[in-house]
Amino acid sequence: MADIVKHILSKPIQLADQVTKAADEASSFKQECSELKSKTDKLAALLRQAARASSDLYERPTRRIVEEAEHALDRALSLVLKCRSNGLVKRVFTIIPGGAFRKTAVLLENSVGDVSWLLRVISGADGDDEYLGLPPIAANEPILCLIWEQIAILCTASPEERSDAAASLSSLATGNQRYGRLIIEEGGVSPLLKLLKEGKAEGQENAARAIGLLARDAESVEHMVHCGACSVFAQVLKEGAMKVQSVVAWAVSEMSAHYPKCQDMFLQHNIIRLLVAHLAFETVQEHSKYSIVSLKPTSIHAVVLATHHDHHNQSRNQLHRVVTTTMAMHAANQKLENHHHSYSGINMKGRDLEDPQTKAKMKEMAARALWHLAKGNSAICRNITESRALLCFAVLLQRGPEAVQYNSAMAVMEIAAVAEKDPELRRSAFKPNSPACKAVVDEVLKIIEKGDSDLLIPCIKVVGSLARTFRATETRMISPLVKLLDETEAEVTRETLIALTKFACSENYLHLDHSKAIIGAGGAKHLIQLVYFGDQMLQIPALLLLSYIALHVPDSQDLAQAQVLGVLEWASKQSSMALDQTLEELLHESKSRLELYQSRGGLMPFHNHKLHQ
16 A cells, blocks of 8 residues: 555656756746745645655545645646746747736645645644544535545544444435445445454444445445455354344345346355354254254243243144254254354354344344345255255244244245255245144245235245145145235235235146135135126236136136136126236136036026126
8 A cells, every 4th residue: 555655646746856947047028937936845745745654544534635635736836937037939939827826826736735734634643633524525525525535534544433434334324325435436346345254243233234334235235245344244244243243144134135147156255054053053953054952941942032931832832843853853863963063154252242123133133134045046045945044934934033034934935935946946945744844834824814014925926936846735825815815905915816826826736626725715806806806916816816716727617607618608798808818818718618517508697697796
């Protein structure tokens, strides 16, 4: 850095010497040249002082300020050269505008102010304590001066001052994307990462928060990755204080959400393994290579801030049996290791003494990070599920605080969405006889049956994504979903229709069994109401599901009694229903199948149909 700054300063110092020499040789406008020389000498002295303090200077404002100084000195040199004695003709025909000296003097004066500010505020050079205010260069953009100052403090000041500077940058970045971009452009990321790596706990926390707030777009996140964010995050997640680790986990989630390409970099730095270990702490314990090796009888219930104990005793005991059974299976094949202060590579010393709120926040942010890391990434989903994190999610869905439950549900939703498109992941992570899979599905179904929480939509999506994993005899999820078709909230109804369609569609090998289960649960009546009375957001998915059911079970008495054929005929005549060619073809095929099995003459006309029975 010092060599770079010295190189930057060398040219304006040379220019200043040339201005001084040319001013001494002036034969016209001597007074004006003398004034320029005086200001140039003052600027040159400051530039030489800056060169001596080059190891302390912050490059970004130095470069900007020196560029302005060069411009001012160039103008001054051009002006004083015109005033030298070069013969009568030169003197007669050299015309200098009256305001040229005044404008150049202002530029030099501004540069003196800029370099003085650089030395006093940025480098901490000695001088009196008079407040200098904003440097002239920042007059049109005052916030730039503040950003420079805070980044400079991050580079050179005491740990406490660096912590305050990181907090100031966080405040600037909050809610203002332009300020965030300026912080990145002016070189703020590297000193923030240095503070996160080497600072005290409060400074680390402030630095991690600033980095997360700066992760607003793909370009910003890519810059952070290139600056080494992944390795610093990994170090903190291994060795840092839990409060700092929770903010780092949040920053990981922000970076992954805004730049999915960074997911694989986090995987390469073992961030997934570290996050799962934090999730498993006091939930379930696992070996550093992802094998669960021990569980105290009460540790599964140690998820913090859980309160309603009596109410869930039976389900907790059932989940406890699932976890202990799974652990026994792995213990039979793995050599148990005794970890006193290490857990998947994490320094665990003193972690059990952390306050419940800190533990809860750590789990909340670890689950949030895994949620965004898992999105659309088969390799990471495989890494997560091989770690038996599904067991952690099952426990946390049942017993975690609300925020932990929500993030766990979203993580499971993203993993299931990837498994829906990845047969290998689906077979390995969601085998029907897998205790971990069964535990997650059980908790998801309980939430669906309850039907009144913020977890409802992600849980509906989980069941829909896993539709092809369920056996023909496994129909217990159909009835709760059908009941949700009567839900007043349109988004819930829509997601339910999509999920049920994944059970009944032709691509599902067990579509016949699932279609019969939907009819048996009373689905036809709800679907008819949605086709007739729902808005287009619900009409089309309802018609799609009804068409699949009619196609697969055309001989159903329930469908005949509900006059589904008449519904399909009515729908086929509606222009709003004919927007999708796939739906149009399916509708035609379903009508043809129903016509083979049901007498059209016995159907009641639409206007006499009692839809609400």
